[in-house]
Each structure stands twice: as C-alpha cells, then as structure tokens.
Amino acid sequence: MAKKKISIKDIAKALDISITTVSFILNGKAKEKRISSELIARVESYIQETGYRPSHLAQSLRLGKSKVIVFMVEDISNHFFASIARLIEEKAFENGYKIIYCSTENDPKKAKELIGTFKVRNVDGFVITPTPDLESTISELLEEDFAVLLFDRWMPEVDCSYVIVENEQSAFEATEHLVMQGCKHIGLIHVESDQMQMKLRLAGYRRAVMKYGLAEHVLHVPFHNYSENEELEKITGFLKANPELDAVFFSTNYLAFEGLRAIQQLGKRIPDDLAVVSFDDHYFFSLFQPNITGIEQPLHQIADRLMEGMLELLKENGNQKAVIREVLPTVLHPRGSSVKKGDK
Structure with missing residues (x-):
C-alpha cells in the first residue's frame, strides 16, 4: 500500500501552528518573519522524522514555471x-518551452546525478530513456510532482x-x-541488455522462428562494452562459426553497420549468400548496394506524442493524474x- 504523502497542512496540524508559518520556514523566510529558532527547529x-518532501508543483506555483524540459537519453x-x-x-519552442539535452551513456550513476542536478534547478519536466536501476529515482520524481515521460523503453515496475x-x-x-x-x-x-525494448x-525473433520450426542462431553483443573493431571481430566470428546462415x-x-563490414570482408554476397534486415532504419541504408531492408521507427509521430504527452502532464500540473501509455x-x-x- 502506497505511503500517504505529507502535506504542509499535515505538518501545521501536527505541530498546532499555522500553514503560513510552516510555509515561511520551508521557503527560508523564517528569520525575516521573526519566527523563533525553537519553532524552526520543531518544524x-x-x-526529518516524517520524510516530508516539498511538492515540485507547490514550488513551481511559488517560484514560477521555468518553462524548461530535460531531454535525457x-x-x-x-x-x-x-x-x-x-x-x-521545434515543438517545445512553438509551445514556449526550452529543452536541455544530456546523455547518460546508459550509466545509472550518471543518470541519477543528472536528475539530481536538474531537480534543484526547478525544471518543469523530464523526458527520459531510462538506464537500468533507475526505478527508485523515477518514482521519487513522480512523488515530488514532476512531469515524467519515458520513451524508447519503459519500466514495468514503475x-x-x-x-x-x-x-x-x-x-x-x-x-x-x-x-x-x-x-x-x-x-x-x-544487444545483450536488460532494457525492455531489447528483450x-x-x-x-524467437516467436517467429518457433512458429516456423526453425533453429535459433543468436549472437549476444555486450552493450557498448566493445570497441567497433571488437564488435566487428565478434560478428565475423559468429558468421564463420555458422556457415549455414542464409539471413541475419x-x-x-x-x-x-559493423555486420555489413563483416559480410563484405568475408566475401559474402547480399542477398544471394546472406539476406539482411536491420531494426531502426537509417539514411545510409539507402546508399548501400543493395539497399538494406530496415524497420523504420516513426520519428515525427514519436516526437509529436512526446511533446503532446508532456504538455498534457504539465497541464495536469505535473501530478501524473493523466497516465500516458502510447x-x-x-x-x-x-x-x-x-x-x-x-x-x-
């Protein structure tokens, strides 16, 4: 069962003081309002005892919207x-917002540090491709009333x-x-990864080969732990070890890209010796001969829904009443x- 969030009203009631007094103390205005040190210490x-976290929504109402969204990938x-x-x-600018870009390199430690930095700068929302082990950090953002929208992958536990x-x-x-x-x-x-989209x-792939009674031939390449040359060698070794392959x-x-290099170096002809398909289409696939079959992700539609979704969450004042699952x-x-x- 979810723990009930503590509000300023709850603090005031528990300590038998006014909501205004609590607000002054939380906003660092206690001294100018001549609130006693004893009362400040009590609050x-x-x-500290209750684990109260100030609402990002409340802070935004007091301090004004930053009109800044973090795009963390x-x-x-x-x-x-x-x-x-x-x-x-483009879409953010049309709606009066600015974007801050940053890369996590799929490193949970870096992602958490970046999120912590942007939280204190009072940004309005986060668009995030989550790293592993980020569930608790995302949950904290939601508890603090930030507008959060994940994309490319998601977290079933959150x-x-x-x-x-x-x-x-x-x-x-x-x-x-x-x-x-x-x-x-x-x-x-x-890619050998715990990311949901890769799973x-x-x-x-497994569902398809099972449906047609074919054998699995899978090479797992560790996520960005290899240099391009090491990836090339690993793929080349896989193709040599499985000469019966007629498609990849x-x-x-x-x-x-590394696979195409390997295929060329092995002297295999596409598609006569080996047919090729790639997830996530790319402009360069149309320059390769023969042109490479690709799965196109709808970039414009993704961007539209991300911005529309973020605006919807911000319209809800970041309290996540609207849950978007697209x-x-x-x-x-x-x-x-x-x-x-x-x-x-």
Missing part, C-alpha cells in the same frame, strides 16, 4: 535520439507515462519476412538486401 525535526549523438531531439526542440514503439511485433514481422523469402537459417545479432526484440537480423542499426507501430521497408533470388 525541521518533524520534517542514452547518447544524444545517436542518429535516432538526435533526430527525436531536433523534432522535440507506474509512469511512456511513449514507445511496438518492438516485439516488429521483430516478429521482420523475421517472418525473411522466412517468406525462403530463408531457413536466420541469425539474430543482438522484446529478442522475443519477437540486426536488432540495432549500429550493429548492422505504443506506436513501426514500418518494415523491404529492400534489395532481403529479397532472395530463387529458393534456398
């Missing part, structure tokens, strides 16, 4: 996150608003597409890399 002691230089950031910035894409079904359809092209030995090159992409599905586009569809773009010639 501070009670706050894994890596702001990543094409996907950078594209969303650019679209969000009742928080989010905007995501349909990861499992998208991965299933991409794998099924390869099956329909006659592929019978489909490999998945995947679902793996689940989608990359769960991220940055793995696909799961957006993706689009598979079949191109030359996965259209097989003849039967395997």
Whole structure:
C-alpha cells in the first residue's frame, strides 16, 4: 500500500501552528518573519522524522514555471535520439518551452546525478530513456510532482507515462519476412541488455522462428562494452562459426553497420549468400548496394506524442493524474538486401 504523502497542512496540524508559518520556514523566510529558532527547529525535526518532501508543483506555483524540459537519453549523438531531439526542440519552442539535452551513456550513476542536478534547478519536466536501476529515482520524481515521460523503453515496475514503439511485433514481422523469402537459417545479432525494448526484440525473433520450426542462431553483443573493431571481430566470428546462415537480423542499426563490414570482408554476397534486415532504419541504408531492408521507427509521430504527452502532464500540473501509455507501430521497408533470388 502506497505511503500517504505529507502535506504542509499535515505538518501545521501536527505541530498546532499555522500553514503560513510552516510555509515561511520551508521557503527560508523564517528569520525575516521573526519566527523563533525553537519553532524552526520543531518544524525541521518533524520534517526529518516524517520524510516530508516539498511538492515540485507547490514550488513551481511559488517560484514560477521555468518553462524548461530535460531531454535525457542514452547518447544524444545517436542518429535516432538526435533526430527525436531536433523534432522535440521545434515543438517545445512553438509551445514556449526550452529543452536541455544530456546523455547518460546508459550509466545509472550518471543518470541519477543528472536528475539530481536538474531537480534543484526547478525544471518543469523530464523526458527520459531510462538506464537500468533507475526505478527508485523515477518514482521519487513522480512523488515530488514532476512531469515524467519515458520513451524508447519503459519500466514495468514503475507506474509512469511512456511513449514507445511496438518492438516485439516488429521483430516478429521482420523475421517472418525473411522466412517468406525462403530463408531457413536466420541469425539474430543482438544487444545483450536488460532494457525492455531489447528483450522484446529478442522475443519477437524467437516467436517467429518457433512458429516456423526453425533453429535459433543468436549472437549476444555486450552493450557498448566493445570497441567497433571488437564488435566487428565478434560478428565475423559468429558468421564463420555458422556457415549455414542464409539471413541475419540486426536488432540495432549500429550493429548492422559493423555486420555489413563483416559480410563484405568475408566475401559474402547480399542477398544471394546472406539476406539482411536491420531494426531502426537509417539514411545510409539507402546508399548501400543493395539497399538494406530496415524497420523504420516513426520519428515525427514519436516526437509529436512526446511533446503532446508532456504538455498534457504539465497541464495536469505535473501530478501524473493523466497516465500516458502510447505504443506506436513501426514500418518494415523491404529492400534489395532481403529479397532472395530463387529458393534456398
């Protein structure tokens, strides 16, 4: 059962003093209002005992809205996150808001420190791609009445608003597409991660190969623990160790880039020797010959729903009465890399 939040009214009632007096003490105005040191000590002691946290909403009403939203992602230089950031910035500006960008590098310690820094600066809301072990920090933001909207991934343990894409079904359809092209030995090159979107992409692949009675061939690449050359070597080793593969599905586009290098170095022809599909379409896929089949995430739609959702939460004064749970569809773009010639 959720613990009841303590309000200024509760403090005043418990100590038999006025709400105004409590407010002056909390806002650092006790001395100018000539409130006794003894009374200040009583209030501070009670706050410490009860674990009272001042409401961000109340602070905003007193101090005025900052009109600033934090956009906290894994890596702001990543094409996907950078594209969303650019679209969000336009929509925020149109609505009178400014955006602060930052990268967590998927490091929980860095994420927590950044959130702590921005909290004291009285920002109005957070759009976050959460790192692992961030559940308690997100819960604290919600308890303190900040508007919080997760995207790209979410946390099942936290009742928080989010905007995501349909990861499992998208991965299933991409794998099924390869099956329909006659592929019978489909490999998945995947990020080894506890992130929910990665778990679902793996689940989608597994559901498809199980449906069609095919064997699993999965390479787990540790999350950003490898340099590009190490990723290249790992993928090359996987392809050499599984010469029967006639198709490969990359769960991220940055793995696909290294995979394409590996395929070229091994002298394999796309799609004759190996069909290729990648999650998260990229502009450079259209420059590669043959063009690479990709799963497009709806960037404009994601940005629209993030900004609309954040404005809705801010309109609710950040108290999270409105819980937004948006799961957006993706689009598979079949191109030359996965259209097989003849039967395997």
